[in-house]
Amino acid sequence: MIDRLKVDYIFEDNDSSASEFGWDFQENAGIYLFLHYLPEVDSIAIESKYQDIEIIGKDGIIYAQAKALQNEQTTGTENAKLRDAL
DSSP states (O other), rough: OEEEEOOOOOOOTTTOOOOOHHHHHHHHHHHHHHHTTGEEEEEESSSOOOSSSEEEETTTTEOOOOOSOOOOOOOOOOOOGHHHHH
């Protein structure tokens, strides 16, 4: 039997794993940006250490936030992350 390792992980607040919709949106936004900057892109990371999307290219690094709402009619704290990103 394999024992679990006790490791203290430090996670940043940009983790979208709790929301399948949010993760899917981030992936699609990353694909869109990758294709848009394709000639200049060396690598791309989704949910990187620093941002939702990180594109490394010949001219430097592009960091992008990808925030989405499943229901645009929501109010209050449900869309606070989207407002903060804007």
